[in-house]
Amino acid sequence: MNPTLEIFSQGEEIVTGQTVDTNAAWLSQEAIHCGFTVTRHTAVGDKLTDLINLLLDISERADCCICTGGLGPTSDDLTAEAVAQAFNRPLKFDAIAFEQIKAFFVRRNRVMPEVNRKQAMLPETATRIDNAWGTAPGFSLKHQRCWFVFLPGVPSEMKPLFLDYVKPDLLTRFTLQLPQLVTLKTIGLGESAIQELIKDIQIPFDVQLGFRAGTEDVQTKLLFPFDYPSAALTALVSEFSQSLGDYVFAIDGLGEVTDDLAFEVDKLMTVKNHTLALVETVSHGLLAAKCVGYDWLVKASYEQGVIQSAQAMGSAELLDTAKGLARDVQEKTGVTSVLVQLYSGGKEALRDKDQSINVLSVLLVGNRFYETNHTIVGSLNRKQNQAALLTLDLLRRYLQGKAI
Amino acid sequence: MNPTLEIFSQGEEIVTGQTVDTNAAWLSQEAIHCGFTVTRHTAVGDKLTDLINLLLDISERADCCICTGGLGPTSDDLTAEAVAQAFNRPLKFDAIAFEQIKAFFVRRNRVMPEVNRKQAMLPETATRIDNAWGTAPGFSLKHQRCWFVFLPGVPSEMKPLFLDYVKPDLLTRFTLQLPQLVTLKTIGLGESAIQELIKDIQIPFDVQLGFRAGTEDVQTKLLFPFDYPSAALTALVSEFSQSLGDYVFAIDGLGEVTDDLAFEVDKLMTVKNHTLALVETVSHGLLAAKCVGYDWLVKASYEQGVIQSAQAMGSAELLDTAKGLARDVQEKTGVTSVLVQLYSGGKEALRDKDQSINVLSVLLVGNRFYETNHTIVGSLNRKQNQAALLTLDLLRRYLQGKAI
Numbered sequence: 001m002n003p004t005l006e007i008f009s010q011g012e013e014i015v016t017g018q019t020v021d022t023n024a025a026w027l028s029q030e031a032i033h034c035g036f037t038v039t040r041h042t043a044v045g046d047k048l049t050d051l052i053n054l055l056l057d058i059s060e061r062a063d064c065c066i067c068t069g070g071l072g073p074t075s076d077d078l079t080a081e082a083v084a085q086a087f088n089r090p091l092k093f094d095a096i097a098f099e100q101i102k103a104f105f106v107r108r109n110r111v112m113p114e115v116n117r118k119q120a121m122l123p124e125t126a127t128r129i130d131n132a133w134g135t136a137p138g139f140s141l142k143h144q145r146c147w148f149v150f151l152p153g154v155p156s157e158m159k160p161l162f163l164d165y166v167k168p169d170l171l172t173r174f175t176l177q178l179p180q181l182v183t184l185k186t187i188g189l190g191e192s193a194i195q196e197l198i199k200d201i202q203i204p205f206d207v208q209l210g211f212r213a214g215t216e217d218v219q220t221k222l223l224f225p226f227d228y229p230s231a232a233l234t235a236l237v238s239e240f241s242q243s244l245g246d247y248v249f250a251i252d253g254l255g256e257v258t259d260d261l262a263f264e265v266d267k268l269m270t271v272k273n274h275t276l277a278l279v280e281t282v283s284h285g286l287l288a289a290k291c292v293g294y295d296w297l298v299k300a301s302y303e304q305g306v307i308q309s310a311q312a313m314g315s316a317e318l319l320d321t322a323k324g325l326a327r328d329v330q331e332k333t334g335v336t337s338v339l340v341q342l343y344s345g346g347k348e349a350l351r352d353k354d355q356s357i358n359v360l361s362v363l364l365v366g367n368r369f370y371e372t373n374h375t376i377v378g379s380l381n382r383k384q385n386q387a388a389l390l391t392l393d394l395l396r397r398y399l400q401g402k403a404i
Numbered sequence: 405m406n407p408t409l410e411i412f413s414q415g416e417e418i419v420t421g422q423t424v425d426t427n428a429a430w431l432s433q434e435a436i437h438c439g440f441t442v443t444r445h446t447a448v449g450d451k452l453t454d455l456i457n458l459l460l461d462i463s464e465r466a467d468c469c470i471c472t473g474g475l476g477p478t479s480d481d482l483t484a485e486a487v488a489q490a491f492n493r494p495l496k497f498d499a500i501a502f503e504q505i506k507a508f509f510v511r512r513n514r515v516m517p518e519v520n521r522k523q524a525m526l527p528e529t530a531t532r533i534d535n536a537w538g539t540a541p542g543f544s545l546k547h548q549r550c551w552f553v554f555l556p557g558v559p560s561e562m563k564p565l566f567l568d569y570v571k572p573d574l575l576t577r578f579t580l581q582l583p584q585l586v587t588l589k590t591i592g593l594g595e596s597a598i599q600e601l602i603k604d605i606q607i608p609f610d611v612q613l614g615f616r617a618g619t620e621d622v623q624t625k626l627l628f629p630f631d632y633p634s635a636a637l638t639a640l641v642s643e644f645s646q647s648l649g650d651y652v653f654a655i656d657g658l659g660e661v662t663d664d665l666a667f668e669v670d671k672l673m674t675v676k677n678h679t680l681a682l683v684e685t686v687s688h689g690l691l692a693a694k695c696v697g698y699d700w701l702v703k704a705s706y707e708q709g710v711i712q713s714a715q716a717m718g719s720a721e722l723l724d725t726a727k728g729l730a731r732d733v734q735e736k737t738g739v740t741s742v743l744v745q746l747y748s749g750g751k752e753a754l755r756d757k758d759q760s761i762n763v764l765s766v767l768l769v770g771n772r773f774y775e776t777n778h779t780i781v782g783s784l785n786r787k788q789n790q791a792a793l794l795t796l797d798l799l800r801r802y803l804q805g806k807a808i
Contacts, residue, residue, distance in 0.1 A: 013616050015442045017432030020424060024447075028421030038419045039454065043428075043445040046614075050443065073596045074615060107760055109779045113600040133757065133782070135596070154617065156786060210422050285684075285692025288706050292688040293755060293784050301705040302692050351697060384696050 003063035003174050005036040008054065009043040010070035010079055011153055016045070023068045023158060030162060035176030035226070036064065046070075051082035059087070059144040064170065066162075069153030071136035073115040079150055080121060080139075087143045089123040097128055097137045104135050129165055133157040140169075147173060177226040182237050182253035184220040187261060187393045188374070189247045194220055197243045207236065215385055216260045220244065246402035249393065261392055262290045268399035269296040275335040276395070279325055281307045282343045282350065282359055282376075283388035290388055298335050310342045318342055318360055319371065326364040337398075338364040341391045353379045361391040363398055370394060370404045407467035407578050409440040412458065413447040414474035414483055415557055420449070427472045427562055434566060439580030439630070440468065450474075455486035463491070463548040468574065470566075473557030475540035477519040483554055484525060484543075491547045493527040501532055501541045508539050533569055537561040544573075551577060581630035586641050586657035588624040591665060591797045592778070593651045598624055601647045611640065619789055620664045624648065650806035653797065665796055666694045672803035673700040679739040680799070683729055685711045686747050686754065686763055686780075687792035694792055702739050714746045722746055722764055723775065730768035741802075742768040745795045757783045765795040767802055774798060774808045 007027050013019040024041045031038050039062065044050045051070075058065045070079030084091045098120035105112040119136050122128060129138030129149075134157040140149045149166050151158045170176070186194065191211050198220070203209055208223040220240060224233050234254075241248055250258035258264065269276065277299040280287050288300035310321055326338040343350070345357030356377040363370040372394045376386045397404050411431050417423040428445045435442050443466065448454045455474070462469045474483030488495045502524035509516040523540050526532060533542030533553075538561040544553045553570050555562045574580075590598065595615050602624070607613055612627040624644060628637050638658075645652055654662040662668065673680065681703040684691050692704035714725055730742040747754070749761030760781040767774040776798050780790045801808050 009445075012614050014429075015432060015445060016436055017429035017434075017442070018616060019618075020426050020429040021445070022424050025418075025421035025424040028419060030421075032420055038421070039449065039451075041413075041419060041425070041445070041447040045443065047443070072615075074599050076614060107758065108781050109760070110597075113596045115599050115603075116596050156783065212422065280689075283693075284696040285689035285694075285704055285706075286696075288689025289687075289693050289788065290689075292690075292788050295708070297706075298708045299706065300689055302689075302701075302703065304699070304702045380697050384693065 002035055002037040003176070004039045004061075005031045005064040005066065006039055006058050006062040007031075007041045008058060008065055008067040009041070009153070010045075010051065010067065011043070012045040012076065014043040014045075014069070023153060023155060026155070026159065027066050027068070027162065030167065031064075031066070032223075033179065033181050034167060034170055035178050036174075046076045046078060048078050048082055048085070051078055052086040055082060055086040055143075055148075059146045059148075062146050064147045064174065065149070066166070067148060067150045068158055071119065071138070071150065071152045073113070073119050073135065077118075080123060083123045083126075083141070083148075083150070087123065087141070089125060089141070091121040092124050094120050094122045094128060094137075097122065097130075100130060100137065101135050129161060131157060131161060133160055138166075140166075179226055180224040180228060180233065180253065182222045182224070182233070182251065184222075184237075184240055184244060184248050185217045185250045185252065185258065186220070186244055186247040187217055187249055187389050187396075189218060189244070191218060194218065194244065197245075198240060201236075201239050201243060204232075204236075216389070217249070246397060249396055249400075260290070261389060261396060262294065265291075265392060265396050265399060266294050266296070269294070272399070274337050274399075276337050276339065277329045277333045277335045278339040278391075279303070279306065279329060279341065280388075280391075281310070281341050282357065283341060283384050283391065286384050287339075287341070287388040287391055290392065299329075299333050306342070307347075310344070311346055313344060315344065315358075315360075315373075318344055319362070322360055322362040322371075323364070323369055326362055326369070330364055336365065337395065339391055339395060340364075341387060343387070350383060351380050353377070353382075357383060359387045359390060361394045363394050365398065370398055372404060406439055406441040406581070406583075408443045408465075409435045409468040409470065410443055410462050410466040411435075411445045412462060412469055412471040413445070413557070414449075414455065414471065415447070416449040416480065418447040418449075418473070427557065427559060430559070430563065431470050431472070431566065434571065435468075435470070437582065438571065438574060438578075439582050440574075440578075450480040450482060452482050452486055452489070455482055456490040459486060459490040459547075459552075463550045463552075466550050468551045468578065469553070470570070471552060471554045472562055475523065475542070475554065475556045477517070477522055477539070481522075484527060487527045487530075487545070487552075487554070491527065491545070493529060493545070495525040496528050498524050498526045498532060498541075501526065504534060504541065505539050533565060535561060535565060537564055542570075544570075583630055584628040584632060584637065584657065586626045586628070586637070586655065587662075588626075588641075588644055588648060588652050589621045589654045589656065589662065590624070590648055590651040591621055591653055591793050591800075593622060593648070595622055598622065598648065601649075602644060605640075605643050605647060608636075608640070620793070621653070650801060653800050653804075664694070665793060665800060666698065669695075669796060669800050669803060670698050670700070673698070676803070678741050678803075680741050680743065681733045681737045681739045682743040682795075683707070683710065683733060683745065684792075684795075685714070685745050686761065687745060687788050687795065690788050691743075691745070691792040691796055694796065703733070703737050710746070711751075714748070715750055717748060719748065719762075719764075719777075722748055723766070726764055726766040726775075727768070727773055730766055730773070734768055740769065741799065743795055743799060744768075745791060747791070754787060755784050757781070757786075761787060763791045763794060765798045767798050769802065774802055776808060 126139040126141040210221040212219040349355035530543040530545040614625040616623040656662040753759035
């Protein structure tokens, strides 16, 4: 039997529905990959008695509980107080936490507001979890059968704290048998298209198949038992990989470090000493934004004039224009590769979620052109994001030697 | 006192994190707009005893409960069975529900699988909720103090069922009074800085104050009772607005439609017939990406050369360079306004979450320059996002006639 784990989210913004609780889903997946069985999610608001009762219930029900939120400096942040009352561990001033909070403000050239002092008050005998990403330290403690971990609710603080500190700690604290997770990441295929491509694959009863469609990719996930034979694992993954073909831009869980599409592009741009300049239209800066931190992106631009002149063109003329633009940019910048993105369908279609547009991506490397065409539908923001991914994916296919 | 309402989501896909529970957030907002106080969200998987215990707990705790999921035809859909056992109301065959399920398949030219017969089994004395969007009928019933509503978990069935049938029914069943929500949206102030600025304001006991720090803004929220006098409401909001000063870029809930920062900028850019060109560094395309859909953004560019040449500069030289660039862009593009963003601190500091950088934003309108300086710290992605917002906020302050 795996140890059981519950997720507890605190905050009025969650129970009032102003924020969708994505932390709970993220933490659940992480916990399952550690070998826990996740049994329940609960979210409550800012009522102290609700928090206290819930903490007491969970302490008798679960082996582990990850709590997020309610650690901020303001009066509606009640988690530490609730823990103090529920588990009879009065809050104590933690001098090291206080120094860290002050240092956080010093780094930002700001004076620490008096209210932040509250964040240095931790329940007696709790273990502090240092937070290098924000002001609120986390903390952990055991009550009854349950090991509680309290983390800030801001995802950009919660996630690194969990990965860097909490996860390694849980792995030593519990006897966990880690299942093996392999994730095939794709761009350009929807979930139902993926299901269709893999429908003939025989999946053993003890392997769990799952899907996750996010903004950066669509993931096909295979969860194997901890003792699944490695040859059989490799064989099944390779069957999936062949069925999904060149849409797969990375496979996670076989040893190689993977991340988003820009990260995979970076691996090969750096190895091959490539530089890139790009002209965006539909993606409107978002393609450059996805490449933040990589030095091979030398120049990126968005110009309304380019869009307007491209709007009335047929597909042959559009392609010629894109090629001309690419050559222009190549001459002016001296980069080794140029991406140009144009679209047809008109501005009205771009903004109307029920109308589709056609996105043309052209890649110029040396004297060779490569091109892809994609029909995109959905809201303006969805079209913007898909266009950014699909244009960048042309470069990925070129670098990985895949079909274009 | 508003009646209390809980959301209960059933499904392994929720507790394992494969699906983010967007239903809970959507239903909570709907319930609050009806005048309920939402007190808790709970998600559990496919264990019958978990479901039964939770139903019994809720029946003693809440005035109303909306449950989603677990109404499907397969063996892991246990909601009706759990209700039958928890509330001692044996399942009975509902002939009308069965006809509707059969008709659903006939309309699709398919034969009804035998398993779907299960969906016509409803707890004794429950009120059936006809489902025109799928096979599973919903149902509702009262146990102890709580009115329970059971709906399918598929959002495309759940939402119309709630809006068309459940909501009108709840409005007659409960005495509900709609609260008034006012939200002050700011850029450039953290939650604790806000708390500090407003600490002297006397907040009446029946007004709820809340905060929400998101990627696009930091929100200060005031929730007033339905019958709060409008003069007193306006007076309190204006006290908050004056305390937060020119950081407030929009106030939601007083009649005007508001959205993110780019939306507020758009209102005035369009009225004043402005056009904009911009040069980004730290924000790396994200500022342009935030302005997607607005025609006044004529040209945006990111150039590594600009960054490299700016890296070794002192602040006076940095300012001169930014101004020179702005004038250059103005001449070449003929726009009415130019934004240039440069930074000092170096590339290493940009990527190191513990180091800060200084972001200089320069706005040129006609012959006049405006500038702001901000120290930004945090991960690369946080710096990128903050830089995009703060540079755009300079334009917002100019357009709204605020202090720069």
